[in-house]
Amino acid sequence: MEGSAPRRTRIQQEKRELILEAALEVFSANGFRGSTIDQIAEAAGMSKPNLLYYFRRKEDIHETLMQRLLDTWLAPLRELDDIGDPLTELRSYIRRKLEMARDFPRESRLFANEILQGAPRIMPMLEGELKTLVDEKAAVIKGWMRAGKIARTDPWHLIFSIWATTQHYADFDVQVRAVLGADRGGDGRFEDAARFLEQLFLDGLKPKGNTSS
Amino acid sequence: MEGSAPRRTRIQQEKRELILEAALEVFSANGFRGSTIDQIAEAAGMSKPNLLYYFRRKEDIHETLMQRLLDTWLAPLRELDDIGDPLTELRSYIRRKLEMARDFPRESRLFANEILQGAPRIMPMLEGELKTLVDEKAAVIKGWMRAGKIARTDPWHLIFSIWATTQHYADFDVQVRAVLGADRGGDGRFEDAARFLEQLFLDGLKPKGNTSS
DNA sequence: CAAAATTTTGACCGGTTGGACAAACGTTAG
């Protein structure tokens, strides 16, 4: 048995890669329904029928893109390990997620688009693979709490808050840049965000040498 | 002078309201390009030409919806005042934003859709009204920091993180519910989130009576 | 009631979109 993946020539591999790159650009900017095959074909430098020779349906492109995305997207969480200092481990998870928002904003937006529209194409994955992974890591975090290594809170909502704060810099990028303005909205914004998030997640907002009244 | 708003009969007021309600449902679920006038008309219980009698273009509906949205959406931030205890003030801002995510998830998703696609229709507002408001409130927060009432951080990124964490429960609702599962994903999830966010923003994750090693 | 004004509808139109298809083109192996 050869497995179910169809055999592909070298040129097919390359062209499919080209199409997926173009489709990521278009889908992430316009959503699935807002994107046309023509747009993708043009971005990939080929004609529409030619594109349809490599992917028979528009949905096939989106599906392939989404499958690839999910692996790399969840990699940082998978790396969250029980070895090492818990606070350090969480800090580097936050850093990695923020780096992904900086380096792969299109992937983040593609994912956000899908979830926003009710996740019609990846619902089974959310309830299956994703839930399993999060539950597993929540158990790890709970262990750290029982050991007194980090404060006691809800691990699931902790993970949500890390996702939300980091992906915000990819998904809401135009808003972030508009509000920060020309001077502070440049490349340095990710370092500012990293500093802020580290402080937020470690120390919160209470002033340092000050017990609450 | 009567002002520039056109005079409208009672029935026009009602039908326009009906259409806007239906359009909010459809636009927030499918985005602007992903929604059709037919869908909105059907959701509003009228024919397409009839709908177009009240709003001449699809974009007019979206624009009206967006204008109304922005006022109510920014109301909590406008209320952030210099009077009262800073930590209490921030805590209730977070609570109000989370309540809005719970009570007006469609509005949140409509806004998220617009920003995700590059905010083509509200860019001037982001750079104008929104930036002005945020700058103003950031100055207030900076005052609190100078007075030693809250820890020193970046006020802009603080506001971003509040937006991100609270709106996450509206925009990524399906994911949140899928990950939490049937038992914890019910109505109680917003109270869990409120408790978690309060702790996160006030105390962070460091264990209580424990100086870092 | 009847005229006037407003609201609703069916039919229609031009442009776009996802996708099919056969013919043409290129490449490689015998």
Add this chain to the structure above:
DNA sequence: CTAACGTTTGTCCAACCGGTCAAAATTTTG
């Protein structure tokens, strides 16, 4: 050269979409 195979393109189509229009139905007004 040529047959076989893989690739590319022009053409076409049916469905959909945003929007128009004139006529019909309804409501308001005198």
